[in-house]
Amino acid sequence: MLYKKFFESLVPSSLRSSFRESFRIIENSQKMAKIKDVDHPHIDFEKAVIYGKLKQIKYSKINNVDANIPRLTSVWCCRLKPQQTKAFVKFIRECITPYEPQTFTHIKRLKKIGTGKDFRLDGILCSSSLFTTKDQILELIHEYSDPEISEMTSDQINEVKIPSNIPTTREISLEWSEKFWPMSWRGDPNAQFLKEVKFDIVKEKQMIRKLLDVLETATEEIESKKPTLPVATIVVNPNNEEIVSTSFDCRLAHPLHHSVMLAIEQVAQNEKKSRLQKSAHSVEFDSGYLLNGLVVYTTHEPCVMCSMGLVHSRIKRVIYLQPMKSGGLETNYQLGDRDDLNWNFETWRWLEEEDLKKLHEIERKYKTFDQEVNV
Amino acid sequence: MSDGLTTEFSMMSLALYVAYRALRNNETPVACIMVDKNIQKVLSVGYNGTNDTLNGTRHAEFIAIDSIFDQFIPKEKHGDAEYVRSFFSNVILYVTVEPCVMCASALKQIGIKRAVYGCGNDRFGGNGTVLKINDDEIDGRRGNYKSYGGVLRSEAVQLLRNFYIQENDTAPKPKIKSNKQISEKKYTPNIDFFNLYTSDEFNDFYTCCDPNLFHVDHEVFYEITPNGDSYSLNEYISENTVNMLPDLPQLFGGHSSFDVVEDIETFCSLFYDIKHQKVDFSKTIQTVEDLTKYEKKRKLDQD
Numbered sequence: 280m281l282y283k284k285f286f287e288s289l290v291p292s293s294l295r296s297s298f299r300e301s302f303r304i305i306e307n308s309q310k311m312a313k314i315k316d317v318d319h320p321h322i323d324f325e326k327a328v329i330y331g332k333l334k335q336i337k338y339s340k341i342n343n344v345d346a347n348i349p350r351l352t353s354v355w356c357c358r359l360k361p362q363q364t365k366a367f368v369k370f371i372r373e374c375i376t377p378y379e380p381q382t383f384t385h386i387k388r389l390k391k392i393g394t395g396k397d398f399r400l401d402g403i404l405c406s407s408s409l410f411t412t413k414d415q416i417l418e419l420i421h422e423y424s425d426p427e428i429s430e431m432t433s434d435q436i437n438e439v440k441i442p443s444n445i446p447t448t449r450e451i452s453l454e455w456s457e458k459f460w461p462m463s464w465r466g467d468p469n470a471q472f473l474k475e476v477k478f479d480i481v482k483e484k485q486m487i488r489k490l491l492d493v494l495e496t497a498t499e500e501i502e503s504k505k506p507t508l509p510v511a512t513i514v515v516n517p518n519n520e521e522i523v524s525t526s527f528d529c530r531l532a533h534p535l536h537h538s539v540m541l542a543i544e545q546v547a548q549n550e551k552k553s554r555l556q557k558s559a560h561s562v563e564f565d566s567g568y569l570l571n572g573l574v575v576y577t578t579h580e581p582c583v584m585c586s587m588g589l590v591h592s593r594i595k596r597v598i599y600l601q602p603m604k605s606g607g608l609e610t611n612y613q614l615g616d617r618d619d620l621n622w623n624f625e626t627w628r629w630l631e632e633e634d635l636k637k638l639h640e641i642e643r644k645y646k647t648f649d650q651e652v653n654v
Numbered sequence: 655m656s657d658g659l660t661t662e663f664s665m666m667s668l669a670l671y672v673a674y675r676a677l678r679n680n681e682t683p684v685a686c687i688m689v690d691k692n693i694q695k696v697l698s699v700g701y702n703g704t705n706d707t708l709n710g711t712r713h714a715e716f717i718a719i720d721s722i723f724d725q726f727i728p729k730e731k732h733g734d735a736e737y738v739r740s741f742f743s744n745v746i747l748y749v750t751v752e753p754c755v756m757c758a759s760a761l762k763q764i765g766i767k768r769a770v771y772g773c774g775n776d777r778f779g780g781n782g783t784v785l786k787i788n789d790d791e792i793d794g795r796r797g798n799y800k801s802y803g804g805v806l807r808s809e810a811v812q813l814l815r816n817f818y819i820q821e822n823d824t825a826p827k828p829k830i831k832s833n834k835q836i837s838e839k840k841y842t843p844n845i846d847f848f849n850l851y852t853s854d855e856f857n858d859f860y861t862c863c864d865p866n867l868f869h870v871d872h873e874v875f876y877e878i879t880p881n882g883d884s885y886s887l888n889e890y891i892s893e894n895t896v897n898m899l900p901d902l903p904q905l906f907g908g909h910s911s912f913d914v915v916e917d918i919e920t921f922c923s924l925f926y927d928i929k930h931q932k933v934d935f936s937k938t939i940q941t942v943e944d945l946t947k948y949e950k951k952r953k954l955d956q957d
Contacts, residue, residue: 507733530733531732531733532732532733533720533723533732533733534732534733534735534738534763534764535716535719535760535763535764540711543709543710543711544709544711547707547708547709550708551707551708554708569708569709569710570710582759582763583755583756583758583759583787583792584756584757584759584760584763585756587754587755587756587759587778587780588710588711588756590755590756590778591704591710591711591754591756591778592710592711593710604792604793605792605793607759611790611792612755612785614755619784620755620777620778620784621777621778651793653759653763653793
C-alpha cells in the first residue's frame with residue numbers, strides 16, 4: 280500500500296500511459312478511493328470528531344489558518360530524461376524517503392517539461408531542510424551505484440519552491456499546479472485523513488479504561504508510594520497492543536519528573552536493556568528508535584516541556600482526556616502539529632463523559648490538584 | 655558591567671570546552687554549564703546524552719539540572735517547588751546552542767535566573783528562534799526568564815560542523831561524508847537580535863556592541879565581541895578556569911591522567927579568531943577529524 284501511494288505521488292497524470300506498471304497501480308488505488316467514499320457516519324467532519332469520542336487537535340483549526348493561501352517550501356529538483364525516471368524512483372526510495380522530514384504525498388514527484396519526443400522531467404529530489412546546499416545533495420548523488428543517477432551534474436539541479444499545504448478545493452489546487460508545481464488533489468486533505476485513520480474504538484475505550492484503572496490503583500497506595508499528582512501515562516506499541524511503559528507523576532522526587540517524561544525514560548531504558556541482551560546473543564539489531572511508532576495515552580494534556588519531549592521522541596500519536604491551562608498540545612502552541620517543528624504526531628482528545636467523570640473523581644482525592652498546574 | 659562581556663565570554667568558553675569534550679567522547683557537541691551568579695562558581699555541567707541513553711530528552715540542560723539536584727538540593731526539598739525556584743533564582747545557564755522548546759519550558763518550571771547561549775537553534779529553538787517560551791503568557795508569565803544569544807556563536811556552529819562530518823549511526827539520517835570545504839564554509843546568519851530585544855535590552859547586555867551591525871538583511875554576519883572588536887578564544891580560557899569545572903575527569907572519559915594545558919591548546923586550534931566583529935578565515939584551523947587521524951598515527955608510531 281505504501282508503495283502504491285509512493286508511486287502515485289511520483290507520477291503526474293499526463294505521464295501515466297508511459298509507465299505501464301504504475302498505471303495499473305494508480306487505477307487500482309483510484310478504485311479503492313471510490314469504495315471508501317461511501318458514507319462515514321462515525322465521522323463529524325466539521326468538528327473533527329470520530330465516533331463521538333475522539334476529537335482531533337489541529338494547529339490550523341485552532342489558529343484559523345487559511346488553507347487556501349499557499350505556504351511555500353524549498354526543495355531540490357533535478358532535470359531528467361524519461362529513461363532516467365525508473366532509476367530516479369529507486370534512488371528516492373532508497374536514499375531519500377527514509378530520511379526525508381517532509382512528506383510529498385500532496386504533490387506529483389515528477390513534472391513534465393516541454394512536449395513532443397524530446398520532453399524532459401523535473402523530479403523533486405528532497406526538501407532543502409534535508410540537504411541545505413547543492414554540494415551536499417550532489418555528493419549523495421555521485422556516490423549512488425546507478426550511473427543514470429550518479430552521472431548527474433550540478434547544472435541539472437535547482438532549488439524550487441512548492442506549496443507545503445493542500446487547498447480545500449479542486450479549483451485552487453489546479454491553480455497552484457499551474458503556478459508552482461503539479462499537485463495531487465484527492466479532496467479536502469483533513470477529511471481524507473479522518474476517513475483513513477484507523478481506530479478500533481472498542482479497543483481505544485479499553486485502553487482509556489486501563490489508564491484510569493492503573494491511576495486509580497496507584498492513588499490508593501500508601502502516602503509514600505502514591506503519585507505526587509493524579510496523572511498517569513501509558514505507552515503502547517500499536518502493532519501488538521503491548522503496553523511498553525506505565526508511569527505516574529513523581530514531582531516529589533524531582534519537579535520535572537512528570538509522567539510523560541518518565542514514560543520516555545522508561546522506554547529508553549527498556550530499549551537499552553534489550554539491545555544489550557541482543558548484542559550478548561549476537562543477534563542483529565532490529566530495535567526501535569526513541570518512541571518512533573508508539574502511541575501515548577495520558578490522563579491530562581501534557582505541559583510544554585512534556586509535549587516537546589514527545590516531539591523529540593517521534594511518537595506516532597497521543598490521546599489525552601483533560602485539557603490543561605499550561606498544556607502544550609491543544610491549549611498552547613499545538614506542538615504535535617506545527618509546520619515549524621521537525622516532527623508531527625496525531626493529537627486526539629478523548630471526549631467520553633463517563634471517563635472524564637471517573638478521572639475527576641480520582642483527582643478529588645488530591646486537595647492540591649488544579650487546572651493550572653504543569654503536568 | 656565594567657568588563658563588558660568578559661565574564662560572559664569566559665563562562666561560555668567553558669561551556670564550549672565541555673561541548674568539545676563531548677565531541678571527543680563521540681557525543682553531540684552541545685553543552686552547558688550552570689553558574690551561581692553570586693560567587694561565580696560553576697555548579698554543574700551537562701552535555702547532550704541522547705545517543706548514549708537512547709532518550710531523546712536527555713539534552714545538556716537536563717543533565718546539568720539533574721546534577722544540581724543530586725549535589726546541592728537536599729532530597730527532602732526536591733518536591734518543594736518554592737525552595738527549588740529560590741535556589742535556581744541565583745543560577746545562570748550558559749549553553750552553546752539556544753535551549754529547545756522542551757528545555758526552555760523546563761528552565762521556566764525550575765525558575766532559572768537567566769540563559770546565555772551561543773548560536774540559535776532554527777529547528778526547535780525555544781528562546782526566540784521558533785518559539786519564545788522564556789517570554790510568553792502561559793502560567794501568568796511565572797518563571798519567565800531573560801535570555802541572551804550570540805555569545806561565541808560562530809564557535810558553537812564550528813563545533814557542530816565538526817560533529818556532522820563524523821558519522822552518527824544511531825539516528826536515521828543520511829550519511830553525509832566528510833565535507834572537505836568544511837573549514838571554508840560561510841556561517842549561517844547570526845540570531846535576530848532586532849526582533850528579540852528592544853534597543854535598551856540590547857544595550858543592557860551587549861554593552862559595547864553596536865546594535866546597527868546586526869540587521870538580519872546584512873550580507874556580512876557580524877559577531878558579538880566582549881570588549882573591543884576582536885578576540886581569540888584562548889584569551890578567555892585557561893588551565894585555571896577549566897579546573898573550575900566539576901567532574902573534570904569524567905569529561906575525559908573517566909581517565910585519571912590527562913593534560914589540560916595541551917587539551918586547551920588543541921581546543922583553541924579548532925576555531926578562527928574574530929577580527930573587527932567578523933570571523934577571520936585567515937588562520938588555519940584543525941577539525942576533530944584531523945585530530946583523530948593524528949592520534950591514530952601517533953598510536954601506530956608508538957606501537
